[in-house]
Amino acid sequence: MKHRYLPMTAQDRVEMMETVGIQSIDELFSDIPEAVRYQGTMPMSEPLDEYALLRHMKGLADRNADFDSHASFLGAGLYDHHIPVVINHVISRSEFYTAYTPYQPEISQGELQAIFEFQSYICELTGMKVANASMYDGATALSEAAVLAAGATKRKKLIVSRTVHPEARQVLRTSANAWGLEVVEIDYRDGVTDQAKLAEAIDGDTAAVLMQSPNFFGSIEDLSSVEPLIHAVKGLFVVSANPIALGILETPGKLGADIVVGDAQPLGIPASLGGPTCGFFAVAEHLMRRMPGRIVGQTVDRNGKRGFVLTLQAREQHIRREKATSNICSNQALLALCASVYLSVMGKEGMREVGELNIRKSHYAANKLSELTGAELAFSSPFFNEFVLKLPEGSSVSAINSKLLKEGYLGGYDLGRDYPELAGHMLVAVTEKRSKNEIDQFASALEGCL
Amino acid sequence: MKPEQSLIFELSRPGRSAYSLPLCDVPQEESLESLIPSGLLRSEPVVLPEVSEVDVIRHYTSLSRRNFGVDNGFYPLGSCTMKYNPKINEDVARIVGLAKIHPYQPEESIQGALELMYTLQNDLSALTGMDAVSLQPAAGAHGEWTGLMMIRAYHESRGETRTKVIVPDSSHGTNPASASAAGLETITIPSTDKGMVDLEALKAAVGSDTAALMLTNPSTLGLFETQIVEIAEIVHEAGGLLYYDGANSNAIMGITRPGDMGFDVVHLNLHKTMSTPHGGGGPGAGPVGVKSILIPFLPQPTVVKNEDSSFSLDFGGPESIGRVKAFYGNFGILVRAYAYIRTYGPDGLREVSENAVLNANYMMHRLAPYFEIPYPGVCKHEFVMSGKNLKQYGVRTLDVAKRLLDFGYHPPTVYFPLTVEECMMIEPTETESKETLDGFINTMIQIVKEAQETPEIVINAPHTTEISRLDETQAARKPVLNCSCG
Numbered sequence: 001m002k003h004r005y006l007p008m009t010a011q012d013r014v015e016m017m018e019t020v021g022i023q024s025i026d027e028l029f030s031d032i033p034e035a036v037r038y039q040g041t042m043p044m045s046e047p048l049d050e051y052a053l054l055r056h057m058k059g060l061a062d063r064n065a066d067f068d069s070h071a072s073f074l075g076a077g078l079y080d081h082h083i084p085v086v087i088n089h090v091i092s093r094s095e096f097y098t099a100y101t102p103y104q105p106e107i108s109q110g111e112l113q114a115i116f117e118f119q120s121y122i123c124e125l126t127g128m129k130v131a132n133a134s135m136y137d138g139a140t141a142l143s144e145a146a147v148l149a150a151g152a153t154k155r156k157k158l159i160v161s162r163t164v165h166p167e168a169r170q171v172l173r174t175s176a177n178a179w180g181l182e183v184v185e186i187d188y189r190d191g192v193t194d195q196a197k198l199a200e201a202i203d204g205d206t207a208a209v210l211m212q213s214p215n216f217f218g219s220i221e222d223l224s225s226v227e228p229l230i231h232a233v234k235g236l237f238v239v240s241a242n243p244i245a246l247g248i249l250e251t252p253g254k255l256g257a258d259i260v261v262g263d264a265q266p267l268g269i270p271a272s273l274g275g276p277t278c279g280f281f282a283v284a285e286h287l288m289r290r291m292p293g294r295i296v297g298q299t300v301d302r303n304g305k306r307g308f309v310l311t312l313q314a315r316e317q318h319i320r321r322e323k324a325t326s327n328i329c330s331n332q333a334l335l336a337l338c339a340s341v342y343l344s345v346m347g348k349e350g351m352r353e354v355g356e357l358n359i360r361k362s363h364y365a366a367n368k369l370s371e372l373t374g375a376e377l378a379f380s381s382p383f384f385n386e387f388v389l390k391l392p393e394g395s396s397v398s399a400i401n402s403k404l405l406k407e408g409y410l411g412g413y414d415l416g417r418d419y420p421e422l423a424g425h426m427l428v429a430v431t432e433k434r435s436k437n438e439i440d441q442f443a444s445a446l447e448g449c450l
Numbered sequence: 451m452k453p454e455q456s457l458i459f460e461l462s463r464p465g466r467s468a469y470s471l472p473l474c475d476v477p478q479e480e481s482l483e484s485l486i487p488s489g490l491l492r493s494e495p496v497v498l499p500e501v502s503e504v505d506v507i508r509h510y511t512s513l514s515r516r517n518f519g520v521d522n523g524f525y526p527l528g529s530c531t532m533k534y535n536p537k538i539n540e541d542v543a544r545i546v547g548l549a550k551i552h553p554y555q556p557e558e559s560i561q562g563a564l565e566l567m568y569t570l571q572n573d574l575s576a577l578t579g580m581d582a583v584s585l586q587p588a589a590g591a592h593g594e595w596t597g598l599m600m601i602r603a604y605h606e607s608r609g610e611t612r613t614k615v616i617v618p619d620s621s622h623g624t625n626p627a628s629a630s631a632a633g634l635e636t637i638t639i640p641s642t643d644k645g646m647v648d649l650e651a652l653k654a655a656v657g658s659d660t661a662a663l664m665l666t667n668p669s670t671l672g673l674f675e676t677q678i679v680e681i682a683e684i685v686h687e688a689g690g691l692l693y694y695d696g697a698n699s700n701a702i703m704g705i706t707r708p709g710d711m712g713f714d715v716v717h718l719n720l721h722k723t724m725s726t727p728h729g730g731g732g733p734g735a736g737p738v739g740v741k742s743i744l745i746p747f748l749p750q751p752t753v754v755k756n757e758d759s760s761f762s763l764d765f766g767g768p769e770s771i772g773r774v775k776a777f778y779g780n781f782g783i784l785v786r787a788y789a790y791i792r793t794y795g796p797d798g799l800r801e802v803s804e805n806a807v808l809n810a811n812y813m814m815h816r817l818a819p820y821f822e823i824p825y826p827g828v829c830k831h832e833f834v835m836s837g838k839n840l841k842q843y844g845v846r847t848l849d850v851a852k853r854l855l856d857f858g859y860h861p862p863t864v865y866f867p868l869t870v871e872e873c874m875m876i877e878p879t880e881t882e883s884k885e886t887l888d889g890f891i892n893t894m895i896q897i898v899k900e901a902q903e904t905p906e907i908v909i910n911a912p913h914t915t916e917i918s919r920l921d922e923t924q925a926a927r928k929p930v931l932n933c934s935c936g
Contacts, residue, residue: 003794003798003801005533005534005536005793005880005881006801006802006805006880006881007881007882007883007884008805008808008809008880008883008884012883012884013808015884016808016809016811016812016884017808019812019815019816020808020811020812020815021815022811025804025808027828028804028807028808028811028828029674029705029706029807029828030828031673031674031676031827031828032674032676032702032705032706033676033678033679035679036678036679036706036707036710036711036712037705037706038579038704038705038706038707038710041704041796041797042576042577042704042707042796042799043576043796044572044573044576044577044791044795044796044799045569045573045791045792045795046792046795047792047793047794047795047797047798048792048793050538050793053538053542053789053792053793054538054541054542056792057542057545057548057785057789058545058547059562060547060548060562060563060565060566061545061546061547061548061562062547062562063547063561063562063565064547064548064551064555064559064560064561064562064563065551065555065559065560066546066547066549066550066551067546067550067551067552068546068550069546069547070559072552074552074554074555076554077776078552078553078554078777080550080552082471082472084468084469084470086468086503086506086507088544089507090506090507090510090511090514092540093510093511093514094519094520094521094522094535095514095515095517095518095519095521095522096513096514096517096519096729096730097519097535097540097727097728097729097730098519098520098521098522098535098727098728099517099518099519099520099728099729099730099731100525100527100530100532100728100730100731100860101728101730101731102517102730102731104518104851104855104860104861105917105920106852106855106912106915106916106917106918106919106920107516107517107518107855107860107915108516108517108518108730109455109513109516109517109916109917110512110513110514110515110516110517111513111517111730111731113455113457113513113516114510114513114730115731116457116931116932116933117457117458117459117933119931119932120457120459120932120933120934121498123932123934124496124497124498125496130931130932131931131932133731134732136588136589136592136732136733136775137588137775137776137777138776139773139775139776140588140592140774140775140776147631165776167773167776167777168776170750170772170773171772171773171774171775171776173772174599174749174771174772174773174774177599177633177771177772178595178599178602178631178632178633179631179633180633220486220490224489246492246496247492247496248491248492249486249490249491249492250489250490250491250492250493251492254493263776270549270550270782271549271550271551271552271553272543272548272549272550272551272781272782273548273551273552273553273560273563273777273778273781273782274552274553274776274777274778274779274781275588275733275775275776275777275778275779275780275781275782275783276588276732276733276735276780276781276782276783277776278733288929288931294731295929295931296931297925297926297929297930297931298925298930298931298933299920299921299922299924299925299930300920300921300924301917301918301919301920301921302918302919302921303917303918305454305917305918306454306455307917307920308920309920309922309925311922311925311926311929311931312926312929313926314926316623317591317623317624317626317627318622318623318624318866319623320623320627321623321626321627321636322626322627322629322630322635322636323630324623324627324630326627326631327591327592327594327595327624327627327628327630327631328589328591328592329589329590329591329623329624330589330590330591330731330732330733330734331731331732332729332731332732332733333729333730333731333732334727334729334730334731334732334733335729335732335733337510337730340458341506341510343498344458344468344498344499344501344506344509344510345468345469345503345506346468346469346498347462347466347467347468347469347498347499347500347501348495348496348497348498348499348500349467349469349500350467350468350469350471350498351496351498352495352496353469353471354469354471356474356482357471357472357474359482359485359486360474360476360478360482360485361474361476363485364476364477382485382486382487382490384486398556401556402556402558405555405556405558405559410552410555410559413554432471432472433472435472435475436475436476437475439476
């Protein structure tokens with residue numbers, strides 16, 4: 001079978017082999033020791049023609065419940081927001097998606113400027129001075145922030161709130177283990193970090209306090225009162241934030257954060273079973289040269305024309321090798337582009353409005369669901385678009401979610417998976433996409449499952 | 451001359467908008483401040499552009515036209531495997547049932563996704579000759595780090611303190627950087643004048659502190675390590691493990707496998723070998739494969755098949771290195787890689803590598819009369835050559851690269867590996883036709899002629915791009931990293 005992605009004809013092959021001076025293709029591999037050459041056919045999936053492959057993939061997709069077939073009340077770090085249709089059209093421009101990292105600036109100004117604009121957007125949302133070109137995801141961005149803080153302070157103790165996403169804390173533990181750092185977890189109280197316990201734990205060995213706001217429970221943390229505690233001991237304040245909330249909530253920068261990270265998924269990026277998403281990473285100016293990852297800067301060409309280049313590369317692995325600030329070599333350029341297009345579409349008014357919609361709809365849902373017999377809100381702290389619902393004693397969230405699935409709903413996250421004390425508690429997310437009708441019907445369906 | 455490209459912020463006019471949001475159909479009697487204490491709300495409004503939808507589309511279309519991708523032309527960027535990115539992969543990744551799904555959905559509602567991941571794990575195991583695969587790492591460097599963390603955990607589980615990672619001087623920069631990030635130290639060993647690992651240097655470097663040797667095979671010089679069996683023996687006898695940097699896997703699919711060469715861990719760059727696009731710098735995916743001794747240390751979770759033929763996530767045992775990324779990996783990239791593998795099948799993938807290697811050898815032979823080829827003989831999917839013969843005309847490799855832009859080509863990788871003077875590293879890939887290769891070769895020959903006769907044309911290149919060479923020193927010295935519109 002002649003393959004459609006392989007242009008080499010039999011005639012080409014003959015001519016090229018002649019130029020190279022070989023009689024058979026095997027001669028190209030004569031340098032590979034006989035003992036390690038693979039014989040036979042690898043036991044892999046068989047090839048499919050184009051139509052059969054489309055059908056096969058559709059068949060796999062049909063065995064998944066999705067956001068179109070089911071109304072989602074599931075969040076926990078990954079949200080079902082409306083994705084403006086123009087985003088897919090922009091990221092489908094193959095000049096963007098088939099390009100490599102913009103190492104040749106003269107023919108990569110489009111990508112470089114897109115990243116520069118992304119950095120500008122992240123600075124504006126977070127209230128920080130400098131942002132990089134993006135990280136793998138929010139969880140790895142938080143770990144990189146912790147490593148940066150440990151390096152900058154030459155200290156080894158990291159204090160992280162238990163209200164930070166459990167998976168981000170797991171990644172942090174893996175990373176801390178690698179770097180020989182100590183991780184201390186601080187408990188929560190009424191859905192937010194217990195500040196008395198936090199104050200007790202902070203000491204002169206503390207490299208950083210790591211918090212998330214809105215936190216994993218959806219609650220908005222009181223960042224302004226943490227800031228003086230950690231800065232009093234000259235440690236760094238690291239905040240993980242939900243970017244869609246930053247259109248309406250006070251910026252962590254203004255509240256004294258030194259490093260702000262998060263996941264840009266809410267900004268127009270499909271959930272895609274959790275990846276790829278896009279981490280963002282912003283710092284105060286004095287930490288600029290310690291940042292991991294790529295950074296784009298503005299400059300001029302030989303004719304004085306504005307242009308953009310990758311800059312401050314002396315931090316990076318391809319220059320510094322074992323002394324680099326991080327081993328990261330890629331960024332999530334195409335998804336950073338999603339986020340930029342999202343913010344361009346939404347603009348000043350749209351970001352405020354989507355924030356308000358999330359707040360109003362989730363608060364309506366919280367009221368509605370807390371009226372269900374035996375159910376109540378677990379916490380009274382202010383929240384953005386996600387809240388914790390305590391179900392009647394003995395409820396199994398996973399069993400309820402299986403029932404809700406059959407009724408066309410993706411129920412909320414089972415908090416008992418990560419917090420044994422919160423067994424029977426459901427983390428419910430309500431975005432701007434959920435209508436009053438869907439919320440009301442979800443409440444009835446949930447009641448039927450209790 | 452065209453006007454300067456605007457920033458999106460510069461297009462903003464108060465009162466314009468491009469968004470359309472669902473209605474607020476819930477009661478709105480209460481003020482926002484009664485729901486959220488005003489101290490938590492923004493004290494100043496967010497400053498973002500106010501533009502119409504047409505502005506957005508024109509702006510980004512304009513940016514895209516100032517960018518060069520594989521679809522624009524030949525992209526022989528060494529070690530990056532810039533092959534054609536099939537369109538069907540983009541389409542299937544956008545199928546709603548694969549794109550709009552949540553990792554925390556009940557397992558019974560993501561069986562199709564889990565089956566895809568399970569099959570991909572098996573296919574990649576077969577391709578690499580490994581016993582198990584984790585799809586979790588987000589990129590090649592992330593895979594390296596994950597693999598080294600497993601190696602470290604393995605040694606620690608045996609009560610051994612092994613902290614040294616050996617890399618050849620031609621290795622990718624990520625190798626030593628990943629070792630540092632895994633809390634390990636790097637030892638760099640020289641290559642022989644044939645571009646191979648120096649066995650004597652390796653023997654001298656290994657010892658009771660050796661955690662691993664990291665090797666790219668074929669190397670960044672495009673050469674297969676002919677003594678790979680001996681290398682593996684030396685490292686294993688010293689108690690170390692072998693890490694395979696899969697960046698150059700496009701040379702060997704179905705021909706030889708890292709597992710058969712003696713490697714214990716391998717990562718693959720799906721955005722290279724499996725054609726999932728590079729995206730202008732990402733997202734990628736860097737799955738890691740391991741031999742059975744390392745299975746207990748795999749990151750959490752992996753996908754397993756149950757007795758009733760359903761699929762589940764397995765969160766592993768106590769020896770796992772833990773989680774390296776949120777959720778289960780870059781699933782959207784895994785979908786594309788899976789579609790690619792199902793398009794070729796095992797025999798097709800072998801043909802991919804054969805053609806990639808023949809293309810590289812053809813180019814090397816045709817360019818040999820014009821440039822110095824430091825390692826003649828057979829190359830694999832890429833080769834290096836030196837531009838030092840042009841220095842006598844005042845022309846450097848960087849100038850050759852910039853001159854190629856004028857002819858509509860993306861230049862090769864330049865000045866890497868560091869071990870070759872005025873280096874150019876050329877990787878044509880299998881998806882390029884003979885005419886494309888010939889066109890590029892003839893252009894290179896012409897540039898050599900220009901260097902000899904009218905060097906200023908080359909030195910001042912590019913002449914046809916929207917901007918000329920940029921002042922990178924100014925960019926680094928006085929960094930302007932955002933537009934400070936806020």
